[in-house]
Amino acid sequence: MAVHVTEEEPRREQGEDRFLADYDPHAFAPAAVTVDVVALTIRSGEPHVLLTRRAAHPQRGWWALPGGFVRAQDGPDGPADPDLPDAALRVLSEKTLLPTELHLEQLGTYGARDRDPRMRVFSVAYMLLAPGLPDPRTGRGTEEAAWVPWRELGHGDGARAGRELAFDHGRVLADAVERARSKLEYTALATAFLPPAFTITALREVYQAVWGQxxxxxxxxxxxxxxxGFVEDTGELSERGGAGGGxxxxxxxxxxAxxxxxxxLRSTQ
Amino acid sequence: MAVHVTEEEPRREQGEDRFLADYDPHAFAPAAVTVDVVALTIRSGEPHVLLTRRAAHPQRGWWALPGGFVRAQDGPDGPADPDLPDAALRVLSEKTLLPTELHLEQLGTYGARDRDPRMRVFSVAYMLLAPGLPDPRTGRGTEEAAWVPWRELGHGDGARAGRELAFDHGRVLADAVERARSKLEYTALATAFLPPAFTITALREVYQAVWGQxxxxxxxxxxxxxxxGFVEDTGELSERGGAGGGxxxxxxxxxxAxxxxxxxLRSTQ
DNA sequence: AGAGAAAAACTCATCATGAGAAGAACTTGG
DNA sequence: CCAAGTTCTTCTCATGATGAGTTTTTCTCT
Known part of the structure; x- marks a missing residue:
């Protein structure tokens, strides 16, 4: 039975205003929403991820993705985050003091019951791709922030287990890596890893680094x-050929595009 | 500066237990997490989405995606949802009384500041694909539940604006449609719309219905x-050729696979 | 100038695709 | 039963994309 929804036009009734006035948001069980950022870049031909070492409990001293609580309402710490991407960029710049005008993409939300010992925490993960960023400076709430090669985390080629990250961040990172690999296939995303002007060889090295082949x-x-629409010729030439000429x-x-x-496609070859 | 994270092995210190004992989850500003389900099926050659009409404020009487609050903790209404997909299936069966063993996939999370007038609400959207399901029965918290063709919602071919859904559900639905279209290209997902045994023509009609070409x-x-690995021959034949023979x-x-x-690919042709 | 190196252009066999035609298997109407 | 129509399946063929390798161009270094 198909329903033709174009025929009626419900509007907010007078009952709705009173309903909202009486509504008590604190009646719900506490739950928190956090954002975690998987920032990926390529340094000397190898993919790196931005990690911070936790300065506070829980899991103090562990390496983790930069992340933090979303500000749901205006409060003493500052104004509410207008939307989730704003929260992701704010948290990233607070913890690592990096610039925040970058390609951002939502990865997914993780909410298993026991992923955080404090309370029920739902974490929205974002992926961020960027060309050669500077070393991060250590910001609020972290002991240390650094670019870490994938290889050392056991996601370079799948086999080695590598070092564990705090909470379920190892899984979040693995999801991000797979997402990045797959997005290179059918989008022009690879250019997000590169400066405004680049060579075809540099573009190929992005693919090789991320795909590992x-x-x-x-x-x-x-x-x-x-x-x-993938690339446009600038008419310019690169400064020098390779180290040994060329x-x-x-x-x-x-x-x-x-x-x-x-x-x-990566697989067929 | 690459950091070799394999060298240290922090463990939970004794300070962490005391920290957790003193932790007050209610200190945070209230925020709620909901799940919304975009259930898609194909009926008589046309894609349909499952909608419910809201029985409660806010936006009472509007059509909306079936959704509801995630149970973050055990409470009077029932036990906590172990994970987000469990919450999605629970909410779906509560509101529409449909079976819950279906292909489920997370779409994304929406958390703009003013998307719900009650409080800050973060909504995790799931997409669910299913072969010819029965008409839904109306469950708790809804006035009505029905399969509605995409066409009537203005997402069939993009142009028409169509009828508005409650909250930002129109945008969620549009994202789901685009995700479904794109996933048909590079996954074997189309079979999720079909019964266990199907013909190649039926499979083609799924593609045609979803892609609209x-x-x-x-x-x-x-x-x-x-x-x-896409399909395996069963050795059987369909009952009859088409209506007029064949x-x-x-x-x-x-x-x-x-x-x-x-x-x-859909675009090249 | 000559060797070596990197980028870009070229060749060619093979595979995938779009379009159409033809054959096979079935139903219905005379 | 036979002819016509329908649907599913296979085949053909021109065209375009791909994988692999070679050649040409342009640069640096000795």
Missing amino acids: DLHAANFHRKILATP RRARLYRAGG ALLHPPL | DLHAANFHRKILATP RRARLYRAGG ALLHPPL
Whole structure:
């Protein structure tokens, strides 16, 4: 039985205002919402993730993703976060003092019952991709903040278990890595890891670093230029060829396309 | 500066237990977490979404996605939800009395400041795909529950604005539709819309319904059979050819593969 | 100038795709 | 029963994309 919902037009009745006036939000069991940020970058050809060492309980001293409580309402600490992405960027800059104009994408929300010993905590994870960022400075609520290579965390090629992170952050990081790998296939996201002007070789090295496999340089070059809107020629050339000489590379900027058609697949080769 | 995190091994100190004993969860500003379910199915060749009409304030009488508060702790209404997917299935069965063994996938979390007039509400949206489900029966907290065609909500082909849903559920639904369309391309998800045994034509009709475009029957057939692990032959034939006669179709079941390599692309044609 | 290096262009066999035609298996109407 | 219509399935063929390798161009260093 299909229902034609275009026929009626309910509006807020007078009963609703009184309902809201009588509503007591404190009647609910306490639950907290946090944001955790998986910030990924590439340094000297290797993917790194931004980690902080916890300065406070619980799990003090453990490495963790930068994260913190969402400000649901205006309070003594500051105004409420207008939306979740705002909270993610605020928390990131508080803990690591990094700039906050970056590509941000929601990964998922984790809310298993015992993931935090304090209370029921629902954590919204964000992924952030950025070109060579500076070393983080240590901000409020952390002992230390640093870029850590994936390799050391056991997510480089899957096999090694690696070091555990606080809470369920190991799983969140693994989800982020898989999301980043998959998004490179069908979106132009790889350019988010690069400065405004870059060479095709630099773009290929992003793919190789994130996917952990080598790509055929000539075919990659052909494919990138054949994909409309992926990159635009700047007309400039790179400063120098490689260390031991070599032709100077053409510089490109990110094109307008967000999606790649057809996608760049990793598995078949 | 790369940090070698494999060298130290912090453990919970004695200070942590005392910290947890003194912790007051009520000190935080109230915030609530809800789950909303976008249940999608295909009925007579058209995609439908499951909607309920709100029986309670706020926005009483409006159509909305089935959803409700997550039980963060054990309480008078029942035990706490162990995890978010459990909450989604519980809420769905409470409001629509539908069975709850279905394909569930997290879509995203919405937490803009003024999306709910009662208090700060963070809503985790789930998408659920299912083969021809029965008409829902109206459960607790709803006036009515029904399958509504996408077409009537203005998401069939994008252009028309359609009828508004409560809160920001229109946007959640739009995100779910786009996610479903995109997941058909590179996963074997389409079989989730079908009964255990199905014909290639039925599978093609799922793609056509969700993508809103016709596909070349012969090429689709070839592509499906050439994709390893997508479908497995059952050896059976369908009961009858179409209404006006026709060859009986071979029946297949879903194969083991979750991902399609290479993907089935919609745009190029 | 010559060797080596990196980027870019080219070649070619193979595979995938879009479009259409033809065959196979079934139902219905004469 | 036979012919016509329908649906499913297989086949053909032109075109385009891909994987692998080679060649050309342009640079640095000795």
